[in-house]
Amino acid sequence: MIKIYATLPVTTASVERSFSKLSLIKNKLRSLCREDRLSDLMLISIEQDLEINHREVIRIYKEMAPRRMLL
Template identity: 45%
Template sequence: MAACINLEEALKSGEHTDIDGAELCCELIFVQDSLQKSMGPLDILNYLKNRSLIYPNAVIAYIILLTIPVTVASAERSFPKLKLLKSYLCSTMTQERLTGLATIAPENDVLEKIKYEDMIEDFISRNTR
């Protein structure tokens, strides 16, 4: 309960809050019984999204918590990649491009699984004039 209240306070902006800590605690207790042990983070997120009317606070909290890095391991892994990137593209690279490449290099396996065609089609359908 204390962790849920702390999360509510952290997500508060003025008088507006994204979640209700007490309700989040109850939702997490109920959803805990229905989840399988073999479910990964994305499976749990999809499960919650499909039941967003039942667990609205849990969906918001889970999305926010999945976007926060848990450790600095990706930053530590990025230093060797940064050295390779700098030596290979040093003469033609701006700082902004180098920063972007250094950010995505450790997560290359995740990037390979992304279907860019679907993202492009979704972007086009939302932004047509």
């Protein structure tokens, strides 16, 4: 029983932050968004402090093989 209590999170601050971000994102204009789009918007909002090396992203994209599909 003690092992179960030890695995429970002490705080739910991350969950509370997520719901706070959700309430900021989901307003009347966005209330009809699909779930996957809403999830993507939340992720962008939560991870906005993440630094992205744009040159590295461009380099990786250039090195990717072309993906063409026969129609």
